[in-house]
Amino acid sequence: MTHHVILRVVSKFLIPLIALFAFYVQFHGDYGPGGGFQAGVILAASVILYALIFGLEEAKKSIPPTWVRVGMALGVLLYGGTGVATWLLGGAFLDYDVLAHDAAHGQHHGILAVELGVLLAVSSVMVTIFYAFGSRQPDLTDEDW
């Protein structure tokens, strides 16, 4: 889509806002609707939109496939690692009470870590799936749509 000027200009303006909104959803999840799943999907949508407008190769330059491959494993590891950390601190698996001196603070820390793991895993997997499908064929011309 090299000559769609309006699409390119508008998406250049919108993609940072979409990514910012993803982080708002992530960190405002304790207070309003949202959380790691929704934020991860929105963050992945910003990358996918970039790939759709500017081409898959450009997107792979900014978000390399190695990153998303590592990211999806790291997300699951962060979630499971939080559980193991609570284990080592003397609690049950994923019992966040032991993460801080105050039980409620421990819950806050645990939820934050777990939601970060969800964000990493979900966004990386979505981008991975898009990269995997998108790399199967050459970029389409406008007439093919």
Add this chain to the structure above:
Amino acid sequence: MIFVSSAMVSTLILDVGFMAMLVVVAFAIVRLQSLFAIVMLQGVYSLLCAAWFVSLDAVDVAFTEAAVGAGVATILMLAAMLLADRESKPVPINRQFGPILVVILAGIALLFALPDMPTVGDGNSPANSYVGMDYIARTADEIKIPNIVTAVLASYRGYDTFGEVVVIFSAGLGVLLLLGLDGNAGKWKAKPNGIQLYAPSAPPARIKPDNDGGESS
């Protein structure tokens, strides 16, 4: 009191309207042949579902439906559609009897189960009586965050959410193993409107300059 009842009537009108639109979109999806239009209508269906969930006060579910169902799922279906034809072939009439029989039987079973469902907002329904009330009562003391849904998802039901993350991870892993991250599990040029879209056997992991033969060594 009059205000409350009129608000309830307006939500009822919204609910019925959303369900009617869902039925219309579902019939359009079944009837259409163009896969591009079908993918777009699936996004419309998800967005209507999300709007309906907001009307039912399930904001978190609506948010997820809008982000996953209407957003990413539509884009992934578009990306998958690039590997397939643009039009679906019409199904011959003798292959339509089986599916319609399944649909009718499932519909009869659902109608049969309908009287056992609690009404909307029923305080004595199973979802509102046992463990749910317990979470609502204890979140303010134990977790001290305003959004009870997040507390249930990340803390009380942390195991379940961990399972969900592993499911998503496995899905990504499966796609990765089958297709390869750079499309290098078989990089050939697809013909979007042609016939030959895949090699008969698993293609080799090297760049194939042409695909008119359709044979892969």
